[in-house]
Amino acid sequence: MTTTPTAPAPTVNGVPQERKVVTAIPGPRSVELAARKSDAVAAAVGTTMPVYATQAAGGVVVDVDGNHLVDLGSGIAVTTVGVSDPRVVAAVQAQAAAFTHTCFMVTPYEGYVAVAERLNALAPGDFAKRSALFNSGAEAVENAVKVARSYTGKDAVVVFDHAYHGRTNLTMAMTAKNMPYKHGFGPFAGEVYRAPLSYPYRDGLSGDEAATRAISMIESQVGAANLACVVIEPIQGEGGFIEPAAGFLPALQAWCRANGVVFVADEVQTGFARTGHYFASEAEGLEPDLLVTAKGIAGGMPLSALTGRAEIMDAAHAGGLGGTYGGNPVACAAALAVMDAIEADGLVARAREIGDLLGGRLRDLAARDARVGQVRGRGAMIAVELVEAGTTNPDAALAKAVAAAAHAEGVVVLTCGTYGNVLRFLPPLAISDALLTDAVDVLERAFAGA
CATH class of the missing domain: 3.40.640.10 (Type I PLP-dependent aspartate aminotransferase-like (Major domain))
Structure with missing residues (x-):
């Protein structure tokens, strides 16, 4: 089990704002639902994460197995003010x-x-x-x-x-x-x-x-x-x-x-x-x-x-x-x-704060890791383009591997780009600095292990 390394986390709509992984990802209930999806839903309807949500609030999505996932996708930039804002x-x-x-x-x-x-x-x-x-x-x-x-x-x-x-x-x-x-x-x-x-x-x-x-x-x-x-x-x-x-x-x-x-x-x-x-x-x-x-x-x-x-x-x-x-x-x-x-809630200014925190951490990563070709974006819309070290050749395999490693530790990360080599970050503007920092720590471990 892994959890956000903090004191008791604040809650939003009863959901603790912490990362908590209590099963393998996906857990048994999500595996069961994936089998039902395969039988009932058109195969062309794909999913990024292999888990099934049961509750969400603020910057956290809870799956049917009790895992608390840090949401760096906001349902593809939809839940900008936080999931289920009161x-x-x-x-x-x-x-x-x-x-x-x-x-x-x-x-x-x-x-x-x-x-x-x-x-x-x-x-x-x-x-x-x-x-x-x-x-x-x-x-x-x-x-x-x-x-x-x-x-x-x-x-x-x-x-x-x-x-x-x-x-x-x-x-x-x-x-x-x-x-x-x-x-x-x-x-x-x-x-x-x-x-x-x-x-x-x-x-x-x-x-x-x-x-x-x-x-x-x-x-x-x-x-x-x-x-x-x-x-x-x-x-x-x-x-x-x-x-x-x-x-x-x-x-x-x-x-x-x-x-x-x-x-x-x-x-x-x-x-x-x-x-x-x-x-x-x-x-x-x-x-x-x-x-x-x-x-x-x-x-x-x-x-x-x-x-x-x-x-x-x-x-x-x-x-x-x-x-x-x-x-x-x-x-x-x-x-x-x-x-x-x-x-x-002053969310225009909050987006800039998120951009400073997230962008700063990612630029530090880029300075250490030549596979990060560029960090770009504004506010809470940030991305890293991944390349083969020392070149500008797109590295889609690396993007896929880092995303999968982050998913396994309970962080929702999306990929994008014409070449499939971009990791994009769209956290809800209601996310806490502590939760965002923990998610970036996970990303750094994912890069180290990729």
Whole structure:
């Protein structure tokens, strides 16, 4: 048995905020449930951890065998304010008791309007805005494209190398990585073009140089006269937490404005205080024409949003945007509670503190271990790119081995990247320094043993 080496741990919703491994991972009950999954769930639905959750709160997930796991994934950047934040739980309970659904397009309700108002006020840019609510990040991205096409009367969409935008047909076309997201699922939607991203670790270009390269490709292979929108993640998610060189994003935005192209920031993974700003776009003064959000928006309830300039958002015809469940009242109640929690708990600043602690420890590791090619990211969105020592050759096997070793000691770690060689860290902003420090100690042991 291994435990967090501290005095009695504080609790959140009755869950001690400590790492505690009482069985092998997976334990016998999780093994039993995995067998049931194999019989009942489509084989294409994979899982990262071999355990089954029964409770979670703060920065800890408890499995069915009683193991307490430190959560460095936040359900892929979803439970940003902490798993089962008491304010979110209370808001969900109250709304569910009132009504769970009417469909906003049939009999609307205040919660949807209130979420839109909050998003319009929070999104970067001093101009009139409108919002529309949906269910998933991919759905919101698709609607961004729909709105941009309606507003401009043009068809083409530009995305970037290493991008991830979703698993629907259009967003698979917009996503770069083949396996596991696209392989065997074509043909995909047309009029989607891919431009080179700024990837400082691998291309060595300044932001201006990388922007010139990308814009040259867009102008020569697509043409501004045909281009409805450019869609980009300010920091890429699944692509490997790639942070473009300074100046790259502002140059793209300036080119879009000069050429009548809608600039779309996909902040599904970077939004809601994750990067030490409310939205990652703020770091370089971006004012996206359209802003796509999801994941951290509602503390685990399914919700996404598209927020943007009023004249662009209002371009589509009445009834052109919507969906049966979009802006579900329970999810809207959760989102309002999440935004309250971010403000009340100072979570934008807390993300920076986490970034200093976690990033500092990882940079110390990189100084000792030549297999850590780069530590990058902002706030509580940090990654390490792993390579063969002395080279920049991606080492996916090392990433897999370190993640597996961390899992065995009760730390939830995710991998990502086009080459599968990136470890990404997305701890909930409610995590304690003690819990985070213990998790990094586990990671260091995993590297030593890999």
